[in-house]
Amino acid sequence: MKRSALTVALLSLTILSACGGLEKDVNPPKLPEVNLQQQSHDVYFAQGATAMEASEQVMLKRFIADSGNLTHAEVTLLTGANPAAQAQLEAVTGILQQHGVARDTVQWHYQPGSDGTVRVQLETATLKTPEPCPDWRDDPTSNHYNKNMGNLGCAYWTVVSKQIADPRDLVRGEGEVAQDPYRNTIAIERYRTMQPLGGAAESSVMSDAGTGGE
16 A cells, blocks of 8 residues: 555655746747837928928938838828928928828827927838747657747748738737627628528529510
């Protein structure tokens, strides 16, 4: 009886030590990395002026060119509340549009203490695929503890990463997140009122064809 109890104790210790080793040796799944970059540039206008000076245009265009692809960038314009503010914002927005920024994605904000200056704030995102991928360093034939293999997540995220237009969607999501209780109801109602496939016209043609020999 004592030997039996000792054997059970030894087996228990062996199992616990194996489980402890498993926790320390788990490979986390490969995940992509989203990097957000924030940049800003100040555009100066003469007091009360609504047009941008040529030198300011050159510097703004250079800033935009150095910022890379702005198709999915988050663009914010900050300026003070002055009579020429709207025209100044329009001037800066026009140059942004020339470089692929959609007008409806440019946000305007007014703040005190910045009369005659329009600050352009850009937030862009880059997506880095998991590394190293593919990862076949682990030998599957010796995976006795059924731990995660090093290649877990490589194929999925490598493919998905190439299909994502705006990497910020992985961080913040996009669109309406509130639940719409009427959505399923509308789908069912449309299904019930839908005309059968083929329609009445086709049904009548089929009927005429069936009695065409009479």
